[in-house]
Amino acid sequence: MIKDDRDRQFPAGGSRLSLIAIAGLIAGVILIATLIKTGDYSLLCSIAKSRSQPINGFSDMETQLRALVHYATSQITPQQNHDEISVTYDVLRNRNPCNFLVFGLGYDSRMWDALNPQGKTLFLEEDQKWVDEVLKGAPNLHAYAVKYRTQLKEADALMDHYRTQPTCFPSNAYLRGNDKCKLALTGFPEEFYDTEWDLIMIDAPRGYFAEAPGRMAAIFSAAVMARNRKGAGVTHVFLHDVDRKVEKLFATEFLCTRYLVKGVGRLWHFEIPAADKTTGHDDPRFC
Template sequence: MKTILHYATSTVVPQQSRAEISVSFDVLQSCSGTLSGCNFLVFGLGHDSLMWSSFNPLGTTVFLEEDPKWVQTVLKDAPNLKAHYVRYQTQLIQADELMRTYRSEPYCLPAKAYVKGNTKCKLALTTLPEEVYERQWDLIMIDAPRGYFNEAPGRMGAIFSAAVMARARTRPGVTHIFLHDVNRKVEKMFAMEFLCRKYLVKAVGRLWYFKIPSAANTTDVNSDDRFC
């Protein structure tokens, strides 16, 4: 009820369009009837965070945000949200170089890639909260960090790490990954490299929706040197 009141009395609208939101909403609804709900990881903390959390009432929804002051601002008004400050190690200006060179590091390749503690791979997000590494995520929304100026972190690491976590899944089912702002070069390039066109099941507006199977549950993702 508090979420309804919040949006009913606010002039601020979510960052995504209604059509884009509906894609993720439909997937969240599919597991809302289970006893545990969904494990939902969201890169980004915004005006839509209360909405995402309310769509997953029985599950665990965790938000990752690059701006510590913004985390404090949001949690002041919505203290029940699970939000963490994350410091990213990359800059958008490095995107082309990271794409050119990642195959030269074995621990960036599918056969050996992992996220937690993987300091050998520059694309692996090694500074995330422990909870992120401990859980297996049913849904991952990538709508951050910022990626529209050279010094911004860019979403290269988020896309790569989401792909690696999805491939490492041991729970039944696939990992649903939603990537926003695919009208931009870097998001599109890294999605095609790590999330794969063959796993793209829906494109609405600036949102792409992927279903990524785990390496344990299918031979389709068992390439040692290619994600796609």
């Protein structure tokens, strides 16, 4: 029996966060709880002062503490393992605060939100019921339920479509209202289009059975947003489940192996420059 992506993401073995990491989280919670209880805020204040950006009152720290307590006391493992998480964490540590777009809403969402204090972290999920369920326990998360126009079984046909549809070509591609290009994500919240994303995590939608949306459109649209970037620097794109055929095929076609800077486990990390900073902007292919 094929399991749901979310079920598959919580095995009891090697993909759990290491015992050392869990022990560190628990120790951190105990230490912070002790400091708060005894009224000794000196360490907390020193942490705040050491940040490159000022803490927004108590709200940012409260978000981080709640996430810390949640993961230290939970038996559920986040979608990615420790080494995979560390890849994105290293970028967030250097880019925070930033605009972080996450395809997927799950047991790791509190962590991603807490790792981007003062930044914007937006989650996109295909299942409204799942969004409602997650937000019951974490109402501070910023999430939307969205609809995809694709199905995994259409992957090959969608690749052929992109090569013949001018509005899919890299020099012409856009997202909002681009109904002719079947790989363009349309009908999403305005915030999705109006924000220039610094980091994009693709860990959804589901892509393990024929009628599932698959990640073809998410990968294509991430490439379009990265190429259309106006601000300084590159767009960091993180793609999970690259052990699967479709994820690997579409990543190679649209995110480009020359922009692949790191691969750990089932996660690939790309650094994609804006199109005006690359050569061959008028080429009919992305890579």
